[in-house]
Amino acid sequence: MAANANESSVRMAAETWESLFRAQVAVMRKLQAAPAFRTVPVNEYDVLFTLSRCPSGWLRLNELNDHVLLSQSSLSRLVERLEKRGLVVRMPAPDDRRGVLLKLTEEGAAVQKEIGRAHVRDISSLVGPALTAAEQKELQRLTDKLRNSVGARPGK
Amino acid sequence: MAANANESSVRMAAETWESLFRAQVAVMRKLQAAPAFRTVPVNEYDVLFTLSRCPSGWLRLNELNDHVLLSQSSLSRLVERLEKRGLVVRMPAPDDRRGVLLKLTEEGAAVQKEIGRAHVRDISSLVGPALTAAEQKELQRLTDKLRNSVGARPGK
DNA sequence: CAGATTTCCATGCGTTTGCATGTATCGCCG
DNA sequence: CGGCGATACATGCAAACGCATGGAAATCTG
Numbered sequence A, B: 001m002a003a004n005a006n007e008s009s010v011r012m013a014a015e016t017w018e019s020l021f022r023a024q025v026a027v028m029r030k031l032q033a034a035p036a037f038r039t040v041p042v043n044e045y046d047v048l049f050t051l052s053r054c055p056s057g058w059l060r061l062n063e064l065n066d067h068v069l070l071s072q073s074s075l076s077r078l079v080e081r082l083e084k085r086g087l088v089v090r091m092p093a094p095d096d097r098r099g100v101l102l103k104l105t106e107e108g109a110a111v112q113k114e115i116g117r118a119h120v121r122d123i124s125s126l127v128g129p130a131l132t133a134a135e136q137k138e139l140q141r142l143t144d145k146l147r148n149s150v151g152a153r154p155g156k
Numbered sequence C: 001c002a003g004a005t006t007t008c009c010a011t012g013c014g015t016t017t018g019c020a021t022g023t024a025t026c027g028c029c030g
Numbered sequence D: 001c002g003g004c005g006a007t008a009c010a011t012g013c014a015a016a017c018g019c020a021t022g023g024a025a026a027t028c029t030g
Helices: A003-033 A042-052 A061-067 A072-084 A106-127 A133-152 B003-033 B042-052 B061-067 B072-084 B106-127 B133-152
Strands: A088-092 A100-104 B088-092 B100-104
Touching: A003 A042, A003 A106, A003 B003, A003 B106, A003 B133, A042 A061, A042 A072, A042 A088, A042 A100, A042 A106, A061 A072, A061 A100, A072 A088, A100 A106, A106 B003, A106 B133, A133 B003, A133 B106, A133 B133, B003 B042, B003 B106, B042 B061, B042 B072, B042 B088, B042 B100, B042 B106, B061 B072, B061 B100, B072 B088, B100 B106
Parallel strands: none
Antiparallel strands: A088 A100, B088 B100
């Protein structure tokens, strides 16, 4: 049996994940504290951002939920708040009447752009000095690969 | 001016961060849902884990706060809950009477080990199939480098 | 060394979150 | 077609969170 080899590969995976997780915490901590997020919390901005990247402009609530680390009910209320503030609009899905489609309003798009500009600069000032261009490219490749593998997996 | 070069390096940093962030969300989502965290939430386990890795056994509350993505007040109450459950003990710091030292109880250490075992297996089953050993090693190197650079920065 | 400033942790308070559940719709299978 | 489990979103409620603040101790300053 390759018990030792398994042990060590298990440990390596755990250490890899811890490094990734701690790096995310360290960066996120700085980003959250930045003035860009004084008016809109990070979670809410993330929704605006995802909507802004959506080609059709409309996105289903359940698809949105896959991108965000939030429960379904929390996302439901988060979107409710965004709608009250006039940043997004809801609409019943035409093909599935249980579903809800979301779209940015003009103001929502403007707010996203405004915050996004500052946010991107903040990111750059954190990541840029830390890693070379080649390292960033490689990090992106590895994290993309990880996310695709994890996301594609049969949940249960 | 190298405006174009700056533009593209800014964009690359943003894309790198987004990949890292989404990968973290995807993995964390699976890990949170695992049965290992039915009794103790991830945030609380993270505190137990950090304490278990502490050489002296004792750790200051403010140092702990650097590792976790939580406000100071939330961490204060989180620790309060852990103490009520008998998993940690508090003690005034001897050299700085404002400070509070934390240590795992025997039960806390046992709980951490128990959950930790399952958690490490969950991580391995997610990360192992996704990345080769060499890729994991490289990912760890890059995220360590990123975290060190970000953490070492003058906070404000 | 007195007074002002900063650091560390705790706490009041309003907001946000997750779990459990409710309601409506969809899709499947007999 | 009719009944039944699965899916999508909303909502009641208790728990957890962040912000602002308080009090105590350390540190800085003149």
